[in-house]
Amino acid sequence: MSWRAPWLRERLLLLSLALWDLVVVWAMYGSIYRLRLGHTPGVTLALLVLVLLWLGGSYLLGLYTQQRRGWASWQRTAQLALLVLAVFVAQAWLAGIADSGTRLRSFLLPLLSAIALGSGLGHQALAALRPELEAVVLLCTAAERPILQAELASLPTTRQQQITFVEEHEDPEVLAGLPRRGLNVAISDQARIPDAHLERFITLRPLGARVSSLVDWAERSLQRVPPELLSERWLLAADGFSLQPGRWSWRVKRFFDVLGASSLLLITSPLVLMAGLAIWLEDRGPIFYSQIRSGLYGDPVRIWKLRSMRVDAEASGLQWAQKQDPRITRCGAWLRSLRIDELPQLWAVLRGDLSLIGPRPERPELELELEQAIPHYRVRHWIRPGLSGWAQVNYRYGNSVADSRIKLSYDLYYLRNAGILLDLLILLKTIRLVLRAQGAQPQQ
Numbered sequence: 001m002s003w004r005a006p007w008l009r010e011r012l013l014l015l016s017l018a019l020w021d022l023v024v025v026w027a028m029y030g031s032i033y034r035l036r037l038g039h040t041p042g043v044t045l046a047l048l049v050l051v052l053l054w055l056g057g058s059y060l061l062g063l064y065t066q067q068r069r070g071w072a073s074w075q076r077t078a079q080l081a082l083l084v085l086a087v088f089v090a091q092a093w094l095a096g097i098a099d100s101g102t103r104l105r106s107f108l109l110p111l112l113s114a115i116a117l118g119s120g121l122g123h124q125a126l127a128a129l130r131p132e133l134e135a136v137v138l139l140c141t142a143a144e145r146p147i148l149q150a151e152l153a154s155l156p157t158t159r160q161q162q163i164t165f166v167e168e169h170e171d172p173e174v175l176a177g178l179p180r181r182g183l184n185v186a187i188s189d190q191a192r193i194p195d196a197h198l199e200r201f202i203t204l205r206p207l208g209a210r211v212s213s214l215v216d217w218a219e220r221s222l223q224r225v226p227p228e229l230l231s232e233r234w235l236l237a238a239d240g241f242s243l244q245p246g247r248w249s250w251r252v253k254r255f256f257d258v259l260g261a262s263s264l265l266l267i268t269s270p271l272v273l274m275a276g277l278a279i280w281l282e283d284r285g286p287i288f289y290s291q292i293r294s295g296l297y298g299d300p301v302r303i304w305k306l307r308s309m310r311v312d313a314e315a316s317g318l319q320w321a322q323k324q325d326p327r328i329t330r331c332g333a334w335l336r337s338l339r340i341d342e343l344p345q346l347w348a349v350l351r352g353d354l355s356l357i358g359p360r361p362e363r364p365e366l367e368l369e370l371e372q373a374i375p376h377y378r379v380r381h382w383i384r385p386g387l388s389g390w391a392q393v394n395y396r397y398g399n400s401v402a403d404s405r406i407k408l409s410y411d412l413y414y415l416r417n418a419g420i421l422l423d424l425l426i427l428l429k430t431i432r433l434v435l436r437a438q439g440a441q442p443q444q
Contacts, residue, residue: 006219014064024118025054032111053084081116135162140188147228168192183209186217189234224409227376240416260356261349268343275340282331285311293361298381301353306341308332339434357423358386359411373401380411390414393429
């Protein structure tokens, strides 16, 4: 079975930006060091710290996760340079370095200016390599067309495409004005292909047209799979879905789950103790609370979290979370913003009920409604649920059936493409969300 990584192909250009910055920082440090002191420094602790600050800051500011051009990109680069400068100035002041002012003027300011200029120019050049619009033909059913139109309307302007919709019974003349080279054709598994359309697509293939399924196109363009595009036959025959119990990849993932969960429990235990004390001091209520969630294959599992809501939060029954939810305590709002309330679930990871990365487990009471409203909802149970997932790092905190449908589309993407590298990407995006205190509550 071929290795699936559409998320990596989508990010090759963005990864090249990080590699460019690494080269720029390294080269500028060595060049200015040699101009000022007359020799090459080699690998020093200061260089490693500078590389970590620049690449880490670029990631946190979104320079490696979104394509920005023009003033927006230069503005973020300038912000990063000032941030790195502030860190080094603060370090020199705390260390009591006597000639810190001289070092600042003669070395640090020229160095950061050169790095910012080189990095900014590289980002502009690499971003320009990607065309503004991609010509795409979507052959779909009449029922799929409004779904696809709604999905495309949600794309950011940097990922817009020149879309031509063709329904299975539509006049083939609609294809006459299409470009003859570099065309992408995506065909629904549920649509019938008329002979006239088939002939046109076959003649385009030798000219470089790429023909794929509608699901594959959704993975590349949307980074998720709307559940309405899937058929039962496709689910049984499609490649991917390789992360299953008993396989080598499943055992490797479990090894990292145990290693990661035990390490995090050890590191964060003082934080959990302080958070527990804060919860008890606020209202003298219980520190933890537990819920039954749906685990692998829908089997019930019990999870524990630090309590972030009032003790009587569900006295009137189960309800969706809300923006500025009045049931959340003052301490709970802080815990949720930093995801500290999730830390006790690491015990469920050690037990094997959860994974560090996977679809978030839902409450069985809510799933009864979701299974009726969303097609193929139970497919998300084919893999062990996790503390963070592809849906959590790409979509806001959900509080409706519509939100759950979109999150399922991300979960379906993860199920088909799960692997160690994708888990690492989700982990990095989770760290960025925690540091930014994002996604802690619904948007509306």
